[in-house]
Amino acid sequence: MVIKVKKFLLLSSIAGSVFLASPIANAAVNLDELDRSERFLRQYYELREGLSQEAYNQMQMAEGLLTTRDPEKALKLVSEARVAYPEHFHLQILHAEILLALEEPERALLILDELYKNARQDDDFKAAQHFEILNLQLQAYQAQDESALALRLLESSDLQPHQLDHEAQVQFALLKTKLLTENDRSLAAYHGLKEFMDKSAGQQGDSQLHLLSHGPQLAESIYLEAQHAYHQRDYSLAARLAHNAYVLNPNPVKYAQLMTDAQERFLAVFAQRFRQAKPMLVNAISNMRDLLRYEDYNGLYREYLRLKDNSDVQFLLQNQAYLPLNIFEALDNIEKELAYQRIRS
Helix, strand or coil, rough: CCCCCHHHHHHHEEEEEEHHCCCCCCCCCCCCHHHHHHHHHHHHHHHCCCCCCCCCCCHHHHHHHHCCHHHHHHHHHHHHHHHHCCCHHHHHHHHHHHHCCCCCHHHHHHHHHHHHHHHCCCCCCCCHHHHHHHHHEEEEEEEEHCCHHHHHHHHHHCCCCHHHHHHHHHHHHHHHHHHHCCCCCCCHHHHHHHHHHHHHHCCCHEEEEEEEHHHHHHHHHHHHHHHHHHCCCCHHHHHHHHHHHHHHCCCCHHHHHHHHHHHHHHHHHHHHHHHHHHHHHHHHHHHHHHHHHCCCCHHHHHHHHHCCCHHHHHHHHHHHHHHHHHHHHHHHHHHHHHHHHHHHH
């Protein structure tokens, strides 16, 4: 929790300084002068983040030592500063960062969990502060090879990314993409990254370039999933995944080759299974039209279930977009009618 200086303490401190500075002892305090002094003192505290000069110097030195890779000395300084300011937000963040640098993620998590628990009760708790905590929590889990727990924490978090500035939004998108990919959810990572890039189209800056640079890595991961689907003879999924990889990174020829090959094989399989299912499809659709005409909805439902029980028909229904238009529309109308009748009953 960020240390706050109570207003009555501010006013009393300011009043004392004004009286001391006044050429006439005990003279009435000028309200404008008091207001200026209050603003000055508030700015003074903001500049040092509510810390004493000594603690502020310790925090700055600890940050410098962390940057120069001397976390042991940094830990000593930040620990000393926290004796006087145990609940100071940025001191706790820095303390957790140092512990992560010292490869002590368990201790870092203890600080971060307690910090979040207290900070979220503060009316001034901002999305940027929430993201600072969450980012370090995710790093701590990843440092313990707990990528699944990190993803669970990220997806259950009530952080609203749209409340962050663009740089932080990019960082959040990259974190989520990385965790989804590590947890074998490359397709979800692709859709999430693509959605964010579409929303932030036109944004400039190094962060956007960094976001774009993540595409090839994700594309390769999706390509490996496409290869697996291809070897499992799931050519429809393989074609979709290879297409997603190609969208993210159109340079490798292998993405386009796999996409084309998988699509050709899928169409060949679809055509074969359509030929096998066509007599049954035509007969069932004709029967269901008659049942609709006589409003025999129970019979219609039984005929529809019988149709769907066929493995070839199941395959065709999973890929309805490739059906002839008249068959697609007939099945679609029947499904809508059944849904409507179930709602009525």
